[in-house]
Amino acid sequence: MKPFDLHAAIPGLMHSGDLVSRGLNIDEESVQLVYLSSLCDKQYLQSSIMQAFGDSSDRADFKNRLSLIPGYEQVQSGDAAVQKLLRGYALVLFPDAICAIESAKASTSKPLDATMESILQGPQYAFSEDIATNVQIIRTRYPSKELRVEYSVIGTVSQTSLAILYDASKVDPDVLLELDERLSKIDAEVVQASNQVQMLLTDRYHLLPTGLVTDRPDRTVLNLSQGKVILLLNGTPFSINLPAVFFDFLDSMEDVYQYPWLMRPLQALRYIGACITMTLPALYVAFVSYNPEFFRAQLAIEIAGSRAAVPYASYYEVFLMLFLTEALTEASIRLPKHIGSTATTVGGLILGEAAQQAGLVSSIMIIIASSVAISNFVIPINTMSYAVRVAKFPLIILAMYFGLVGIVTGIFCFVLYAASLRSFGKPYLKLFSGEAKRSR
Amino acid sequence: MSRYFFYFMSISMLIHTILIVPRDHMNARYDGAILSFLIGPAIGGVLVYAYTRSLSKFKGKGLPEIAAERLPKALSLPLVLGAGLMSFIAGGMAWIHCAFIISKYLNPDMSPYALLILFVIVTCAGAVQTSKTVLFSTEIIYIVCVPLLVVLLIHGLFSKSMNYDSVKVMLDYTWVMPSWSSLSAATNTFAGYMALSVFNRTFPADKQIKHLWLIPAVGLILELFSFFIPIGFHGTDGVDDYIYTWVSTVDAFRMKYLLIERVVSIYLLILLVVTYVFTMITWHVGAELVTGAFRIRPPKKASLRTQLPRLAVCVLIGIGTVIAGARFDETTLFKASSFWMGIRMPLDVLIVFAVVLLSRWRLKA
Numbered sequence: 111m112k113p114f115d116l117h118a119a120i121p122g123l124m125h126s127g128d129l130v131s132r133g134l135n136i137d138e139e140s141v142q143l144v145y146l147s148s149l150c151d152k153q154y155l156q157s158s159i160m161q162a163f164g165d166s167s168d169r170a171d172f173k174n175r176l177s178l179i180p181g182y183e184q185v186q187s188g189d190a191a192v193q194k195l196l197r198g199y200a201l202v203l204f205p206d207a208i209c210a211i212e213s214a215k216a217s218t219s220k221p222l223d224a225t226m227e228s229i230l231q232g233p234q235y236a237f238s239e240d241i242a243t244n245v246q247i248i249r250t251r252y253p254s255k256e257l258r259v260e261y262s263v264i265g266t267v268s269q270t271s272l273a274i275l276y277d278a279s280k281v282d283p284d285v286l287l288e289l290d291e292r293l294s295k296i297d298a299e300v301v302q303a304s305n306q307v308q309m310l311l312t313d314r315y316h317l318l319p320t321g322l323v324t325d326r327p328d329r330t331v332l333n334l335s336q337g338k339v340i341l342l343l344n345g346t347p348f349s350i351n352l353p354a355v356f357f358d359f360l361d362s363m364e365d366v367y368q369y370p371w372l373m374r375p376l377q378a379l380r381y382i383g384a385c386i387t388m389t390l391p392a393l394y395v396a397f398v399s400y401n402p403e404f405f406r407a408q409l410a411i412e413i414a415g416s417r418a419a420v421p422y423a424s425y426y427e428v429f430l431m432l433f434l435t436e437a438l439t440e441a442s443i444r445l446p447k448h449i450g451s452t453a454t455t456v457g458g459l460i461l462g463e464a465a466q467q468a469g470l471v472s473s474i475m476i477i478i479a480s481s482v483a484i485s486n487f488v489i490p491i492n493t494m495s496y497a498v499r500v501a502k503f504p505l506i507i508l509a510m511y512f513g514l515v516g517i518v519t520g521i522f523c524f525v526l527y528a529a530s531l532r533s534f535g536k537p538y539l540k541l542f543s544g545e546a547k548r549s550r
Numbered sequence: 551m552s553r554y555f556f557y558f559m560s561i562s563m564l565i566h567t568i569l570i571v572p573r574d575h576m577n578a579r580y581d582g583a584i585l586s587f588l589i590g591p592a593i594g595g596v597l598v599y600a601y602t603r604s605l606s607k608f609k610g611k612g613l614p615e616i617a618a619e620r621l622p623k624a625l626s627l628p629l630v631l632g633a634g635l636m637s638f639i640a641g642g643m644a645w646i647h648c649a650f651i652i653s654k655y656l657n658p659d660m661s662p663y664a665l666l667i668l669f670v671i672v673t674c675a676g677a678v679q680t681s682k683t684v685l686f687s688t689e690i691i692y693i694v695c696v697p698l699l700v701v702l703l704i705h706g707l708f709s710k711s712m713n714y715d716s717v718k719v720m721l722d723y724t725w726v727m728p729s730w731s732s733l734s735a736a737t738n739t740f741a742g743y744m745a746l747s748v749f750n751r752t753f754p755a756d757k758q759i760k761h762l763w764l765i766p767a768v769g770l771i772l773e774l775f776s777f778f779i780p781i782g783f784h785g786t787d788g789v790d791d792y793i794y795t796w797v798s799t800v801d802a803f804r805m806k807y808l809l810i811e812r813v814v815s816i817y818l819l820i821l822l823v824v825t826y827v828f829t830m831i832t833w834h835v836g837a838e839l840v841t842g843a844f845r846i847r848p849p850k851k852a853s854l855r856t857q858l859p860r861l862a863v864c865v866l867i868g869i870g871t872v873i874a875g876a877r878f879d880e881t882t883l884f885k886a887s888s889f890w891m892g893i894r895m896p897l898d899v900l901i902v903f904a905v906v907l908l909s910r911w912r913l914k915a
Contacts, residue, residue: 400657401656401815403812404810404812404815405809405810405811406809406811407811409809512657512660512668513656513657514656514815514819515652515656515657515665515668515822516668518819518823518826519669519672519822522672522676522687522691522823522826522827523672523675525687525690526676526679526683526687526830529679529686529687529690530679530680530683530687537682537686539686539687540686540689541689541693542689
C-alpha cells in the first residue's frame with residue numbers, strides 16, 4: 111500500500127505543528143484525513159466524518175457518505191487544498207480525489223456594546239468581530255429580498271474575507287463598478303482594520319475621510335436603505351459605508367430617532383462645535399497679535415490684561431496649550447484603562463491652574479484650549495474628529511502670518527478642498543443634494 | 551442647477567457694487583449717475599436675457615465648443631481668447647482693489663503685495679478645480695455670507711446717521727444724461743453672465759433658467775443702495791472725501807450690543823471671502839476659455855496632470871496681477887478700472903451679439 115503524498119497534496123503545510131494527519135483504513139484500502147487542529151471543531155469531525163467512516167463498508171461508500179455532509183466540496187491538490195485547510199476545512203485524501211468538509215469552529219464572537227457612537231435611546235449593540243455574525247445581524251435588521259451579499263478577500267497575505275452588501279434596487283451601479291475597480295487595485299499584504307480598508311479604497315493622502323466607518327448596525331442598515339454599499343471586514347466590529355459625504359460625519363443616529371425640532375438645534379450645535387474647534391485657536395492668535403481693535407474696548411483690554419504675565423507672542427501659548435491637550439487626548443486613548451484616569455488627573459492639574467499661575471499661558475487661553483477640546487468631542491464620527499483636529503493647525507499658521515485674512519483664506523481653502531473631493535463619484539460637500547428623506 | 555446661475559450673477563453684482571463701481575458713480579453723481587442706474591439694468595437685463603437664451607440652445611456646451619463648431623478658426627480663436635482674457639482681467643482688477651482695501655483697513659502693517667501674492671496663489675488653486683467644484687463651493691460661501699451682507703445693508707438703511715435729506719437732494723439730479731463711464735459702470739454690474747460661457751456645460755439642457763427678471767431688479771436695488779447709503783451717511787459733497795466710499799460708510803455703522811463694535815471688520819472679512827469666490831469664478835472661466843481656445847477640453851476626472859495647462863495660464867495671469875498691483879497706486883487703479891469698464895461694455899455686447907448670431911445660424915455643412 112503506498113502512502114499518500116502529502117507534499118504534493120498540501121505543499122508547504124507539512125511542518126505546521128497543529129496539522130493533524132491520520133490514516134484511515136477500510137479493508138486494505140486507506141484514506142488520509144488531514145486538518146488543522148487549531149481551526150477545526152473536533153466534536154463536529156467526530157459526528158460527521160468519523161461517523162460516516164464508521165458506517166461505511168468500503169472506500170467508495172465512504173466517499174458517497176462524505177458527499178452528503180453539509181459543506182462538502184471536491185478540491186484540487188496544491189494551493190486550493192491549502193487554502194481550504196487554512197479556512198478550517200478538513201481534507202479527506204482519496205487516491206483519485208480530495209474531499210473538503212467545512213468544519214471550522216463556531217465563532218465565539220458576540221455582538222459588543224456600541225462604544226464608538228453612544229446614543230441614549232436606540233439600539234445598544236454594535237457589530238461583532240465575526241463576519242458571519244455581522245451579515246446575520248444585517249440580514250435580520252434588513253429582511254429584503256433585494257439585499258445582496260457578495261464575498262471576496264482582501265490582503266495578499268492576510269486573505270481577510272470581506273463582505274460587500276447592498277440593496278440591489280437602490281444601489282448606484284457606478285459606485286459598485288468603481289468599488290470593484292478599486293478593490294482589485296489594492297495590493298496591501300495585511301489588512302486588519304476597517305479604517306485601513308477605507309484608506310486603501312480612497313486616496314491615501316486625503317485629509318477628510320470619504321468612507322464612513324461605524325460600529326452601529328442601525329446606521330449601517332439606514333445607509334443600506336439609502337442605496338449605499340456596505341463593506342464588512344472579518345475580524346473588526348465595524349462596517350464601511352460608501353459613498354459618504356461631509357454631512358454624514360456630523361449626523362448622529364439619534365437625529366433620525368427624535369423629533370426634528372429637538373434634534374435640529376443639537377445638529378446646529380455640532381456644526382458650531384466643528385467650526386469652533388477648527389478656528390478658535392487661530393482666531394485667538396489673530397485677535398491678540400493682529401487685530402485687537404476688532405473687539406469692543408473693554409473686551410480687548412480684558413484679553414490683553416489676562417496676557418500681562420505671558421512673556422512671549424500669542425502663538426507660543428496656543429501651540430503649547432494645544433500640544434498639551436492633544437497629548438492628553440492621545441494619552442487617554444493609548445493608555446491602559448487603569449492608568450488612564452491618572453493621565454487625566456495629572457493633565458487636568460497642569461492645564462487647569464498651574465500653567466496659568468506660572469505665567470506660561472493666559473487664563474483666557476486655558477478656556478480656549480478646553481473649549482477646543484470639548485467642541486472636538488461633539489463630532490460623532492471618530493475619523494472626522496481626527497481630521498478636524500489636524501485641520502486647525504494650518505489655520506493657526508495662516509493666522510500667524512496673515513491674521514484674520516489668513517483665517518478667512520484658510521476657511522475658504524478648506525471649503526474648496528472639501529468641495530473638490532468626490533466620494534465614489536458623489537460630491538463630498540454639496541448643499542441641497544436632495545437625499546431621500548423617506549428612510550427617516 | 552439653474553440656481554447656480556443666480557449665485558454667480560449675484561456674487562458678481564455684489565463685487566461690482568461694493569468694490570469697483572461706487573467710485574465712478576460718486577464722481578458722476580451730479581452728471582447722470584442716477585439715470586445710469588435705470589439704463590444700466592435695462593441694457594444689462596437685455597444682454598443677460600439674450601445670452602442665457604441663446605446659450606440654452608447649445609446643450610451642455612461651453613463657448614469654446616460652440617465657437618469651434620460653428621466658426622472658422624481665425625474667428626473663433628480671438629473671440630474665445632478675448633472673452634477669457636476679459637474674465638481674467640475682471641478678476642485681477644477685483645484682487646488689486648481688495649488688496650488695497652484690506653491692507654488699508656485690516657492689516658495696516660502688511661504690504662499689499664504680500665497679501666496680493668497670497669490671494670493670487672489661493673485663487674489659482676481654486677480656479678483649476680472642475681466647474682462643479684467651483685459651483686459647489688460658491689454655493690456654500692454664498693449661503694453663509696450673503697445673508698450677513700443683507701443684514702448689514704438693512705442695518706445701514708435704518709441707521710440714525712442715515713440722512714435722507716441728502717438723498718432727496720440727489721434726486722434733483724435724476725434727469726441728467728449719464729456719461730459713458732457711469733453708464734458702463736452700471737452695465738458692468740451685470741457682467742457675471744459671461745461665466746455662463748463655461749458653466750453652460752454643467753447645466754442640464756432641458757431646463758431654461760427661470761425668473762430672469764430678478765437679475766435687473768436685484769441689480770437696480772443694489773446699485774441704488776450702494777449709491778444712496780454712502781451719500782446719506784457722508785452728505786452729497788462729503789462722499790468725495792473718501793477713496794473707498796463703501797468701506798468708509800460701513801465703518802460708520804455701529805452695532806451696539808455685538809462683541810465686535812465696528813461692523814466694518816465683519817464686513818471686510820465677508821468682502822474678502824466673496825472676492826475669493828468672485829475671482830475663483832472669473833479665473834476659472836478665464837482658464838477654461840483660454841485653454842478652450844486652443845482646443846483643450848475639460849477632462850472627465852480632474853487630476854494635477856490634466857489641469858496643468860489651466861494652472862499654467864492662471865499662474866501667468868497671477869504673476870501679471872501681482873506686477874500690475876505693484877505698479878498701480880490708487881489714482882491710477884481707479885482710472886484704469888474705469889477705463890477698463892468703458893471698453894469692456896462694447897466688447898461684452900460684441901460677444902453676446904456673436905453668440906446670438908451663432909445660435910440663429912444653422913450648423914454649417
